[in-house]
Amino acid sequence: MLRITLLTTSLLAAGLLAAAAPAPAASAEVGAGATTLGRCGPGELCLWPKADFRGRPQTHELSGIDIESCLPLPPGTSAQSLANRTGRPVTTYQSAECAETGEFETYPGGGVWMPQSPYRIRAFKVWEN
Template sequence: MVFAVLFSLLTRTVSPRLGVLGFRKPGRPVFSDPVSPDHPIRRRAHGPRVIWSGSRRSAGLFLRSLVVALVAALGFTVPAAASPFCDRGEFCVWSGISFRGESGKFGIGSSAVGECIVLGRESRSLANLLRHDVTVYESPECATEADFTTYPGLGTYVPTTPFVVRAIQLWPA
């Protein structure tokens, strides 16, 4: 409903006789053809008067653009996804691609080197900012029968993993 009203406001022409909403101002007659030289607004002793000036059109266009920008900014915002921020010394995973969705962070202090760590959720993007290499597994048991890949440390970002990651294993530096 709000968008329909805003659309009708933006698509109406603004006239000197009519208000912004298109209603007639009191005391002003409505003529069918304001462009004709016989129209009372345009008739003058020394020639027709210019109704629209460039600055008036520019102001109207600016106001319409401003309203459209505000509606776009306020009405079409998308809820923010999980923060893609991952600190140095952390291995981070996200449930969605492009570092979106639920996130999980692992560090050397909270994870044992050489042991299989089950993530507890399916992850589709990751960032390795550890000093250690990390192997990611499709199998939750870190089995090598399913897909697995090792990513080097110190700044590896993978926005879309080649398979769904269910477990990880940290390797000694």
């Protein structure tokens, strides 16, 4: 009887320790493997130069963005993955002038993580809610 009680107590303790352990890093399924989400703070739009949130991101906060204005990335740069944590819709453009003759896509605000854009992002617009 004592042996069963010790075993039950040990299993219960192990279950409680597992429940208290920190959650693993968030990931997004990509192709055959998983990729870790890049860091992007609340209220920011983060753009990485490479797919799967690799490279040094450009971060843009709402306080420094003109709403509904075309904001081109610095000359010679582009992005291939993004996170929109602004709380507002963001449209990314293949064109550095936000021309709608090229590819463009709008992502809702609040927590969109896109590990690979279907085109090189060269500009963006942040919209009112």
